[in-house]
Amino acid sequence: MANNNEVYLITGTTLNTTLHSGSNNFAEFSGGSCNNCGVAINAANNTALINMGTTAGPGTSRNGVQILNLSTNAFSPAFEMNQRVSENISVDPTRSLVLSANELGNYAILQIQVDGSLKEFDASFFSGIADDSSAEDCSTGVAISGGEGTNSLQLVNLNNVTFGTTTYTAPNTIATLKTAYSFSAGLSGSAVAQGSGHLAVVTGEFGGNTFAVVQLPAVPSTGVPAVIDYVVAEIPSSAACGAFSAGFDPHTVTAYTSPNTGDAYAVFAGYSSGVPICLAVVDMTTIINPTKAPRGGAGFAANDIAPANLPASAVTFFAL
Numbered sequence: 001m002a003n004n005n006e007v008y009l010i011t012g013t014t015l016n017t018t019l020h021s022g023s024n025n026f027a028e029f030s031g032g033s034c035n036n037c038g039v040a041i042n043a044a045n046n047t048a049l050i051n052m053g054t055t056a057g058p059g060t061s062r063n064g065v066q067i068l069n070l071s072t073n074a075f076s077p078a079f080e081m082n083q084r085v086s087e088n089i090s091v092d093p094t095r096s097l098v099l100s101a102n103e104l105g106n107y108a109i110l111q112i113q114v115d116g117s118l119k120e121f122d123a124s125f126f127s128g129i130a131d132d133s134s135a136e137d138c139s140t141g142v143a144i145s146g147g148e149g150t151n152s153l154q155l156v157n158l159n160n161v162t163f164g165t166t167t168y169t170a171p172n173t174i175a176t177l178k179t180a181y182s183f184s185a186g187l188s189g190s191a192v193a194q195g196s197g198h199l200a201v202v203t204g205e206f207g208g209n210t211f212a213v214v215q216l217p218a219v220p221s222t223g224v225p226a227v228i229d230y231v232v233a234e235i236p237s238s239a240a241c242g243a244f245s246a247g248f249d250p251h252t253v254t255a256y257t258s259p260n261t262g263d264a265y266a267v268f269a270g271y272s273s274g275v276p277i278c279l280a281v282v283d284m285t286t287i288i289n290p291t292k293a294p295r296g297g298a299g300f301a302a303n304d305i306a307p308a309n310l311p312a313s314a315v316t317f318f319a320l
Contacts, residue, residue: 002036007050007068019068022078025053027063029087030103030130030148031205031249037087038250042112044093046070051085051100054078065089065098065110065118079118082166083108086145087250088133088189095138095158101131101145107156109168121168127154129174132205133251135190137198140220146187146202152176153187153202153214153227160222171224177212179232180301184208189251192216193264199284201255201266209235209244211253211266213284231288231295233305240317241270241278252276255284279318286314 005023009016026033033053040049048068055062057080064080086100086108098110098118105127110118129147131154136143141159146152157171177187184204192200198218203211215229235244246252252269263285270278287293287305294309296302 003034005035007036009073017073019073019075021050021052021068022056022066022075023052023054025055025062027051027053027085029249037085038089040089040091040098042091042093049089049091049098051087051089052078054080056080059120061085065100067116067118076116079110081108081110081120083120083122086131086134088135090134090136092136092138092158095141097158099134099136099143101134101154103130103132103148105129105131107131107134107143107145107154107172109161111163120166121163122166124164124167124169125172127172127174129154132188133190135192135200137192137200137216138194140198140217142216142225144190144192144200144202144214144216146190147174148188149186150176151179151183151187155225155227157221157223157225159220171222173224173226175227177230177232177303178301179212179304180299181210181232181234181304182208183210184246187212189253191253191255191266193255193257193266193284195257195264196262197257197264197285199255199264199288201253201282201284203253203268204246205251206248207245209246211235211268211282213266213288215288229288231293231303231305232301233287233293233310234307235268235280235282235315236307236310238278238280238317240319241280242272244268244270244280245272247271247276248274277320279320281316281318283314286311
């Protein structure tokens with residue numbers, strides 16, 4: 001994220017190259033504005049997609065996406081969308097899609113064409129929530145987005161998409177998480193750990209330490225997607241982070257599946273005075289298992305994990 005059009009290519013702690021995107025405008029979000037606002041990697045063709053402010057292209061939003069070829073360091077033309085771009089875009093390399101759920105309740109999709117150009121399709125349905133990020137379980141085609149200011153998730157089934165001229169239809173629904181905990185600014189950031197666990201993480205922004213692990217369907221279908229299970233918990237205090245405080249827009253959370261253990265992990269950056277100071281790595285496979293992390297109890301909802309029941313081994317902290 002930057003208030004200019006600089007793009008940094010980094011290996012480890014070494015800055016290799018500074019490039020310049022086609023951003024010529026600020027993209028505006030509820031948490032602020034930015035030129036280059038975020039990045040998603042398409043591992044299938046070694047490209048990076050940058051969500052940004054731009055007035056280049058066919059759209060009218062003054063927001064869009066630009067593709068960077070990481071093999072040649074060459075940019076494709078910036079693509080201005082009609083819809084406001086998502087705070088966090090996501091790439092589905094198997095379906096050649098860029099997911100862009102936005103705060104105006106439209107889960108837009110950019111289709112990557114054979115020549116590498118982009119074509120926008122806006123949702124024909126309105127979520128009714130401020131979709132604050134974009135994520136997907138690419139193996140099953142279930143896309144999600146957290147609703148800022150709410151405890152609700154948007155779910156869209158990309159296995160049954162019908163594309164029109166400029167819009168698309170797909171089975172979709174809203175799922176609301178019931179919890180005694182509170183999320184800072186609601187469900188804002190989201191990520192899916194790709195792999196056999198089919199686990200997603202959703203969390204707040206601008207402070208707070210509450211997060212949820214969501215079990216998504218394990219088998220692809222063509223129907224309305226559903227949340228299979230979920231738990232809500234808090235990241236505890238630690239020597240590395242102190243009292244954990246989540247980062248700002250455009251969300252400081254990601255997820256991955258360990259090639260060593262097969263467990264799914266969520267990674268959170270903890271902030272102090274606007275600066276990242278630590279990482280908290282949560283073993284989602286462990287805490288979604290009720291035999292390892294018991295749920296409920298006095299003062300808690302049925303899917304809540306009380307602080308005393310959160311296994312200490314399920315959260316690892318690293319100072320930055």
